[in-house]
Amino acid sequence: MLTGNLLWVLVGAILLGIAAGLNGTFAFLQKQSLVGDAAAHAALPGIAIAYLIFQQKDLPILMLGAAITSALAVYMIQWIVGHSKLKADAAIGFVLSVFFGIGIVLLTIVNQTGAGNQSGLNDFIFGKAATMAKSDLVWLSSSALLIILMCLLFFKEWKLMIFDPVFAKGIGLPVERLRVLLTALTVLTIVTGIQAVGIILMSAMLIIPAAAARFWSNHLGIILVTSAFFGALSGALGTIVSSFRTGLSTGPIIVLCAASLFLISYFFAPTRGLISKSLKKKAFKQRNVAKEATNHE
Amino acid sequence: MNEFWVLLTGSLVGITCGLTGVFLILRKTAMIADAISHTVLFGIVVAFMITQSLSGYWMLIGAAIAGLLTTFLVQVLQSGGLQEDAAIGVVFTSLFALGVLFITLFAGNVHLDVEHVLMGEIAFVPWDTWDVFGFSMPKAVWMLLFVLLLNVLFLVFFYKEIKLSTFDPVFALSIGLPILAMHYSYMTLVSLTTVAAFDSVGAVLVVAMLIGPAATAYLMSKSVSGMIVWSMTFGVTAAITGYYLAKLWNTSIAGMMAAMIGVIFMLVFLFKPHDGWIWKTFKRMKLQKTNIQANS
Amino acid sequence: MNALQVKNLSVAYEEKVVLKNVNLAIPVGRLTGIIGPNGAGKSTLIKAILNQLPNKSGAVHILERPLNSKDHTVGYVPQRNAVDWDFPTNALDVVLMGRYGHIGMIKKPSTKDKQIAMDCLKNVGMETFADRSIGQLSGGQQQRVFLARALAQEAEVYFMDEPFVGVDAATERTIIAILKDLKAKGKSVFVVHHDLQTASDYFDWMILLNQTITASGPTELTFTEDNLQEAYGGKLFFMDQAKSNKTFN
Numbered sequence: 016m017l018t019g020n021l022l023w024v025l026v027g028a029i030l031l032g033i034a035a036g037l038n039g040t041f042a043f044l045q046k047q048s049l050v051g052d053a054a055a056h057a058a059l060p061g062i063a064i065a066y067l068i069f070q071q072k073d074l075p076i077l078m079l080g081a082a083i084t085s086a087l088a089v090y091m092i093q094w095i096v097g098h099s100k101l102k103a104d105a106a107i108g109f110v111l112s113v114f115f116g117i118g119i120v121l122l123t124i125v126n127q128t129g130a131g132n133q134s135g136l137n138d139f140i141f142g143k144a145a146t147m148a149k150s151d152l153v154w155l156s157s158s159a160l161l162i163i164l165m166c167l168l169f170f171k172e173w174k175l176m177i178f179d180p181v182f183a184k185g186i187g188l189p190v191e192r193l194r195v196l197l198t199a200l201t202v203l204t205i206v207t208g209i210q211a212v213g214i215i216l217m218s219a220m221l222i223i224p225a226a227a228a229r230f231w232s233n234h235l236g237i238i239l240v241t242s243a244f245f246g247a248l249s250g251a252l253g254t255i256v257s258s259f260r261t262g263l264s265t266g267p268i269i270v271l272c273a274a275s276l277f278l279i280s281y282f283f284a285p286t287r288g289l290i291s292k293s294l295k296k297k298a299f300k301q302r303n304v305a306k307e308a309t310n311h312e
Numbered sequence: 313m314n315e316f317w318v319l320l321t322g323s324l325v326g327i328t329c330g331l332t333g334v335f336l337i338l339r340k341t342a343m344i345a346d347a348i349s350h351t352v353l354f355g356i357v358v359a360f361m362i363t364q365s366l367s368g369y370w371m372l373i374g375a376a377i378a379g380l381l382t383t384f385l386v387q388v389l390q391s392g393g394l395q396e397d398a399a400i401g402v403v404f405t406s407l408f409a410l411g412v413l414f415i416t417l418f419a420g421n422v423h424l425d426v427e428h429v430l431m432g433e434i435a436f437v438p439w440d441t442w443d444v445f446g447f448s449m450p451k452a453v454w455m456l457l458f459v460l461l462l463n464v465l466f467l468v469f470f471y472k473e474i475k476l477s478t479f480d481p482v483f484a485l486s487i488g489l490p491i492l493a494m495h496y497s498y499m500t501l502v503s504l505t506t507v508a509a510f511d512s513v514g515a516v517l518v519v520a521m522l523i524g525p526a527a528t529a530y531l532m533s534k535s536v537s538g539m540i541v542w543s544m545t546f547g548v549t550a551a552i553t554g555y556y557l558a559k560l561w562n563t564s565i566a567g568m569m570a571a572m573i574g575v576i577f578m579l580v581f582l583f584k585p586h587d588g589w590i591w592k593t594f595k596r597m598k599l600q601k602t603n604i605q606a607n608s
Numbered sequence: 609m610n611a612l613q614v615k616n617l618s619v620a621y622e623e624k625v626v627l628k629n630v631n632l633a634i635p636v637g638r639l640t641g642i643i644g645p646n647g648a649g650k651s652t653l654i655k656a657i658l659n660q661l662p663n664k665s666g667a668v669h670i671l672e673r674p675l676n677s678k679d680h681t682v683g684y685v686p687q688r689n690a691v692d693w694d695f696p697t698n699a700l701d702v703v704l705m706g707r708y709g710h711i712g713m714i715k716k717p718s719t720k721d722k723q724i725a726m727d728c729l730k731n732v733g734m735e736t737f738a739d740r741s742i743g744q745l746s747g748g749q750q751q752r753v754f755l756a757r758a759l760a761q762e763a764e765v766y767f768m769d770e771p772f773v774g775v776d777a778a779t780e781r782t783i784i785a786i787l788k789d790l791k792a793k794g795k796s797v798f799v800v801h802h803d804l805q806t807a808s809d810y811f812d813w814m815i816l817l818n819q820t821i822t823a824s825g826p827t828e829l830t831f832t833e834d835n836l837q838e839a840y841g842g843k844l845f846f847m848d849q850a851k852s853n854k855t856f857n
Contacts, residue, residue, distance in 0.1 A: 043398055046395055046397055046398075047397070048397040049343050049400065049401055052346075095581065098589050099531055099581060099587075099589075100531070100694040101531070104340050104342040104343045105336075105337050105340075105342045105526075105527045107342070107343060108345065108346050108522075108523040109342075109523050109527050109573075109574075109577065112519040112570055112573075113524060113571065113577070114574075115516045116516055116517060116568075117567065117574065119431055119564045119566070120567035120571055121563075122564075123567065124561070124563050127562065140430070215350070215408065215430075216409055218401060218405060219401070219402075219409070221401075222401035222402055223401070223405065223406070225398070226394055226398040226401070226402050229394070229398075262416055264412065264416070266409070266412075267410075267413050267416075270406060271406065274402070274405075274409070281389070281392060287393055289392055338696075340692075469713075469714045470714070472708055472711075472716070473708070473713060475697075475705075476705050478695075479691055479692070479695045479697065479702075480686065480690070480691045480705070482655075483684055483686055483757075485658075486660065486682065486686075487680075487709035489708075530696065534697075535696050535697055539696050
């Protein structure tokens with residue numbers, strides 16, 4: 016069952032889950048979760064352009080192309096919001112759909128060139144973790160390791176930058192550069208993950224584990240660890256489940272595993288989960304009633 | 313004739329989405345529309361699983377329910393303490409993944425492949441016709457006309473209500489407007505618009521058409537009615553120019569229409585007199601120059 | 609007759625109590641200031657009275673009747689920063705929104721409604737700005753438009769949430785003149801206010817609030833140092849200044 020390649024896929028999915036879980040938490044706290052979605056969609060034209068220029072589908076080259084257009088999309092969102100009265104949601108939706116539209120135009124052109132038909136670029140839309148080549152998985156894993164390392168290195172700087180940028184600047188942190196670094200790392204996470212999970216669902220890897228982890232704690236450190244754990248768990252479960260049956264894309268299964276973890280957290284997490292909250296509310300009301308009763312005596 | 317139907321379909325998508333999109337921008341719910349455009353897939357698949365048919369009515373109903381479900385779930389998660397962007401992200405990726413899974417498991421051999429859902433098949437529109445009262449037109453055109461009619465009726469009856477509950481919900485509530493009911497009715501319209509459009513042009517172009525023209529119109533106009541006119545104009549322009557460019561370069565029609573929406577937006581964003589980016593940058597530079605001269 | 613009567617009103621979010629056992633009875637024809645420190649629940653009180661909060665308990669009567677939005681007896685000026693001023697519309701159109709309650713669902717504003725809106729705009733000295741985009745108005749002008757919209761409601765009881773925040777001196781004078789005019793016409797006006805220095809000049813009735821009611825009554829009886837110290841929990845450093853200002857006036 017656990018053949019050599021599947022083991023590699025499993026390792027890759029777990030590392031990717033950890034990387035996305037960590038990075039996604041920072042994006043979540045900046046309220047930038049959907050920017051990640053736009054950046055993921057914007058990877059498509061980059062992949063197509065890279066293929067059209069170099070006529071080969073080596074992962075590093077396609078990843079580079081994807082990273083360039085993804086970063087461009089993020090920059091464009093900031094530019095539009097900064098220089099017009101449009102709000103972030105409109106800018107994100109606009110950039111996301113237009114970049115993806117351009118991507119489809121280019122992809123159609125690629126598919127019309129003779130060799131392009133077999134280029135497998137279409138796989139990027141839904142991901143194909145289970146059938147990734149070993150060399151690609153090595154790329155994926157090392158890139159994910161780099162992201163994890165960076166998140167650990169800059170943990171306290173990003174924490175302060177997100178919580179209180181003015182104070183961070185005041186104590187001499189290069190806030191602007193830190194922000195650019197975090198954005199770059201988000202782009203890297205997306206680019207790393209899209210071949211495995213797919214463009215459309217990559218943002219889920221960033222958003223769902225972080226959102227689920229938020230219900231478990233109010234401390235950033237614990238949220239980060241929980242989110243990384245959820246990411247790794249959904250990556251592993253998703254890979255294993257989707258290997259049971261041919262024709263199942265890995266991306267959707269990973270996302271559904273993450274969604275299940277989210278639902279569990281939403282209802283049962285002891286800190287901010289729905290059930291514990293309503294219990295606390297009830298206890299609070301009863302306390303008040305009791306207090307009132309003694310007041311009246 | 314086939315070209316005519318494709319152009320008409322594209323233009324109707326432009327008009328309908330342009331109209332609906334205006335209040336998406338004004339209500340700052342553009343990303344909920346993006347979410348709905350993904351989750352209608354889920355609705356259509358479930359409708360198919362229940363009825364075992366791919367007829368237009370069931371698709372519309374399934375999509376409307378999925379759209380409402382999306383809106384509702386986002387609101388539930390938000391009131392459960394999750395911030396809006398994350399709530400949207402969690403809901404639509406989960407439902408989309410579920411939709412894709414259902415297709416693979418239960419509908420694998422039907423004409424319901426996911427790429428079709430994403431990119432649409434506008435070139436095939438003329439061949440799939442419906443006869444209504446002895447009048448034969450492409451199915452897509454019928455559906456779009458129907459949804460356009462609903463949109464127009466909604467605005468004819470509730471224009472001032474939706475405007476006020478968008479601009480100042482707190483005040484609207486104080487004079488007794490049912491703002492939550494307005495929200496859900498409007499989101500139902502968005503879902504219906506999405507499904508009517510996406511069968512022909514795909515989910516991605518629907519999002520582009522819902523958000524892009526209205527966002528461009530937002531930069532252009534000083535009144536909601538002006539914004540509606542501009543938005544529909546931009547939508548139709550993008551549809552027609554996109555079609556001919558796609559024909560010229562022999563590429564995806566829907567993708568090219570989305571790209572043209574981007575081009576139109578950038579033209580307005582950069583070159584609009586007085587508050588376009590280039591105009592403003594130029595003015596700033598001139599101001600700096602005069603300042604320097606005044607100082608020296 | 610009481611303009612406003614509140615019995616045992618409490619509001620709590622999650623585990624935080626915002627308002628506790630509020631009881632009020634305020635006669636018709638008063639210009640009432642709602643005063644209290646930040647976080648005292650002033651805006652919450654107005655929202656609870658206007659039936660905008662789901663999680664409240666207690667009873668509210670306006671003009672001796674439970675609030676019914678179809679009566680059009682209540683006019684409302686929300687906080688200015690609660691809306692998006694980039695919204696593509698002009699000043700007259702915003703004032704016209706005050707007529708929507710009278711017009712009813714589906715129907716369109718009549719010429720008479722437009723005339724009333726224009727008169728209200730004139731009333732606040734903004735008639736020359738009728739066609740101006742609301743985004744191009746200054747903070748003070750935006751506040752006047754909001755006030756004009758409330759006037760267009762032709763209500764009996766008005767609630768205003770911080771109408772003096774971020775406005776210029778001229779606007780503040782215009783607003784207070786209009787409020788006093790409303791009072792002279794027998795209307796009842798409730799204003800959330802946080803500037804103690806001007807409070808006693810503006811209002812003839814005061815509600816001092818800090819989660820519970822510290823005092824409510826005619827200004828000369830309620831606006832005392834003891835009451836204020838209680839409402840502000842001893843954080844009142846500028847009381848002396850407020851008092852000395854009063855002697856000057």
